[in-house]
Amino acid sequence: xxxxxxxxxxxxxxxxxxxxxxxxxxxxxxxxxxxxxxxxxxxxxxxxxxxxxxxxxxxxxxxxxxxxxxxxxxxxxxxxxxxxxx
Amino acid sequence: xxxxxxxxxxxxxxxxxxxxxxxxxxxxxxxxxxxxxxxxxxxxxxxxxxxxxxxxxxxxxxxxxxxxxxxxxxxxxxxxxxxxxxxxxxxxxxxxxxxxxxxxxxxxxxxxxxxxxxxxxxxxxxxxxxxxxxxxxxxxxxxxxxxxxxxxxxxxxxxxxxxxxxxxxxxxxxxxxxxxxxxxxxxxxxxxxxxxxxxxxxxxxxxxxxxxxxxxxxxxxxxxxxxxxxxxxxxxxxxxxxxxxxxxxxxxxxxxxxxxxxxxxxxxxxxxxxxxxxxxxxxxxxxxxxxxxxxxxxxxxxxxxxxxxxxxxxxxxxxxxxxxxxxxxxxxxxxxxxxxxxxxxxxxxxxxxxxxxxxxxxxxxxxxxxxxxxxxxxxxxxxxxxxxxxxxxxxxxxxxxxxxxxxxxxxxxxxxxxxxxxxxxxxxxxxxxxxxxxxxxxxxxxxxxxxxxxxxxxxxxxxxxxxxxxxxxxxxxxxxxxxxxxxxxxxxxxxxxxxxxxxxxxxxxxxxxxxxxxxxxxxxxxxxxxxx
Numbered sequence: 001x002x003x004x005x006x007x008x009x010x011x012x013x014x015x016x017x018x019x020x021x022x023x024x025x026x027x028x029x030x031x032x033x034x035x036x037x038x039x040x041x042x043x044x045x046x047x048x049x050x051x052x053x054x055x056x057x058x059x060x061x062x063x064x065x066x067x068x069x070x071x072x073x074x075x076x077x078x079x080x081x082x083x084x085x086x
Numbered sequence: 087x088x089x090x091x092x093x094x095x096x097x098x099x100x101x102x103x104x105x106x107x108x109x110x111x112x113x114x115x116x117x118x119x120x121x122x123x124x125x126x127x128x129x130x131x132x133x134x135x136x137x138x139x140x141x142x143x144x145x146x147x148x149x150x151x152x153x154x155x156x157x158x159x160x161x162x163x164x165x166x167x168x169x170x171x172x173x174x175x176x177x178x179x180x181x182x183x184x185x186x187x188x189x190x191x192x193x194x195x196x197x198x199x200x201x202x203x204x205x206x207x208x209x210x211x212x213x214x215x216x217x218x219x220x221x222x223x224x225x226x227x228x229x230x231x232x233x234x235x236x237x238x239x240x241x242x243x244x245x246x247x248x249x250x251x252x253x254x255x256x257x258x259x260x261x262x263x264x265x266x267x268x269x270x271x272x273x274x275x276x277x278x279x280x281x282x283x284x285x286x287x288x289x290x291x292x293x294x295x296x297x298x299x300x301x302x303x304x305x306x307x308x309x310x311x312x313x314x315x316x317x318x319x320x321x322x323x324x325x326x327x328x329x330x331x332x333x334x335x336x337x338x339x340x341x342x343x344x345x346x347x348x349x350x351x352x353x354x355x356x357x358x359x360x361x362x363x364x365x366x367x368x369x370x371x372x373x374x375x376x377x378x379x380x381x382x383x384x385x386x387x388x389x390x391x392x393x394x395x396x397x398x399x400x401x402x403x404x405x406x407x408x409x410x411x412x413x414x415x416x417x418x419x420x421x422x423x424x425x426x427x428x429x430x431x432x433x434x435x436x437x438x439x440x441x442x443x444x445x446x447x448x449x450x451x452x453x454x455x456x457x458x459x460x461x462x463x464x465x466x467x468x469x470x471x472x473x474x475x476x477x478x479x480x481x482x483x484x485x486x487x488x489x490x491x492x493x494x495x496x497x498x499x500x501x502x503x504x505x506x507x508x509x510x511x512x513x514x515x516x517x518x519x520x521x522x523x524x525x526x527x528x529x530x531x532x533x534x535x536x537x538x539x540x541x542x543x544x545x546x547x548x549x550x551x552x553x554x555x556x557x558x559x560x561x562x563x564x565x566x567x568x569x570x571x572x573x574x575x576x577x578x579x580x581x582x583x584x585x586x587x588x589x590x591x592x593x594x595x596x597x598x599x600x601x602x603x604x605x606x607x608x609x610x611x612x613x614x615x616x617x618x
Contacts, residue, residue, distance in 0.1 A: 017584070029335060035338055036361065056341065061338075
């Protein structure tokens with residue numbers, strides 16, 4: 001999961017080649033990688049790739065701070081996904 | 087009445103020196119403090135040899151140093167040229183050289199970028215660093231460093247300057263106040279020259295139209311190089327209101343913006359529709375107390391009706407104003423969207439502002455008078471730009487003789503925007519006459535992106551097309567024909583673009599092909615490409 005998200009951000013969202021390679025713990029906010037537009041692109045990608053809906057209440061700095069926190073957020077969403085399926 | 091932009095500040099100080107002028111990062115700057123800080127900047131610039139009519143770069147995000155820097159530049163009789171700290175170095179360097187600016191006003195954080203940049207000017211003179219607070223203590227002695235021929239005046243050196251106003255005005259109302267660089271179809275940005283009178287015409291109308299008073303707290307997230315920022319800097323000052331500066335971190339998350347609006351009790355907001363769309367869709371607006379918000383203004387592109395309807399449903403109490411105007415004319419028409427009107431379709435751009443005339447001309451040269459007719463919008467009035475910096479031929483293409491009034495001395499501006507008129511006399515935007523598109527409100531000439539792609543040594547041909555996007559208006563798709571296409575990687579093309587273009591102009595989608603489709607006349611078949 002980390003690799004998929006890291007690759008997407010590295011290839012699609014990072015505008016400044018000086019920020020590559022991207023570490024999973026790098027702050028996506030302080031480094032300026034995520035702005036309102038790229039955040040939205042990322043949300044659309046996550047929704048399609050992982051079959052979830054990111055609600056507006058989840059669109060928070062703590063969930064999107066780094067590749068690691070995004071993965072933690074997605075893992076926390078796993079049980080409800082299964083519940084929805086079951 | 088003020089006849090120079092900096093007089094707005096002088097008048098606000100005379101009325102209420104202790105009222106807040108800028109709220110930024112949790113601290114307030116009063117009008118008196120802003121005035122005194124800008125006097126210090128003006129004196130520092132004079133020490134650097136600035137003369138009336140000079141161009142001075144301002145490299146900083148919207149903040150206390152940027153706004154004090156702008157007033158400081160104006161007080162010297164020079165005009166300011168906003169430089170976006172986030173833009174690629176090549177583009178900034180082009181703007182600096184094109185405007186022959188050899189001085190840069192900046193903040194502490196952008197100092198090293200400013201020093202590097204000023205070094206690319208033909209005869210670099212210096213950098214003036216504005217301290218972030220009016221209460222900064224000067225060091226008493228002049229703190230000057232020299233780098234590559236350019237003199238750097240540090241924040242403490244500027245703080246040590248005298249705070250009294252300069253003895254006399256050094257400009258008249260037809261002198262330039264600022265030059266805003268906007269995308270150019272032939273591959274390089276062009277500088278729109280705006281005089282004090284041009285800008286004041288807008289600022290005075292805008293403060294009235296938005297009903298601003300000295301109680302208001304005004305926010306526009308638009309950066310300085312975007313003409314929407316003229317509203318929060320100058321119309322706010324004209325009303326004696328307070329500019330609330332949206333922190334960069336808060337701008338990323340719609341919920342953070344909503345939370346910040348509540349916390350700062352923002353009462354007037356001006357932005358492109360895409361920011362408001364994100365707020366409406368992802369801002370959890372119902373959770374916050376935004377009862378202070380009285381006026382929401384949008385401009386720069388068409389607001390998708392369904393998102394505007396949703397915003398007006400979530401926040402029913404503010405007035406909603408749709409303003410229209412290219413950088414070259416300032417805002418020239420306005421329309422107030424009433425409750426229940428948003429669903430009906432895109433909001434009209436409305437009727438002409440005070441002191442302004444607009445009319446539309448059909449492709450066969452007749453005046454548009456009837457609903458259903460479409461024509462190009464022309465604008466006349468004191469808000470029109472002086473021209474494009476250093477480009478008289480380009481200026482003559484757009485500032486033209488009034489088509490129906492050959493006896494008028496005054497020129498009119500051809501917007502290139504196609505409009506129609508409804509029975510109430512309100513104009514509506516229909517489309518463009520050329521290949522300019524809007525990305526998040528920014529003007530983008532597809533030709534400038536293509537020119538950047540052609541600079542890549544392996545790229546033989548390129549065509550850039552706008553792709554309509556539900557949430558953001560348009561995205562950009564580039565179709566590229568390259569030598570050795572197998573070896574040319576996507577990343578290298580994007581990296582190349584990022585060296586030349588601001589991020590909103592970098593293509594979102596890149597396609598490699600063997601050939602571009604052609605029309606029977608041999609031109610690139612853009613219509614065919616767009617249909618694929």
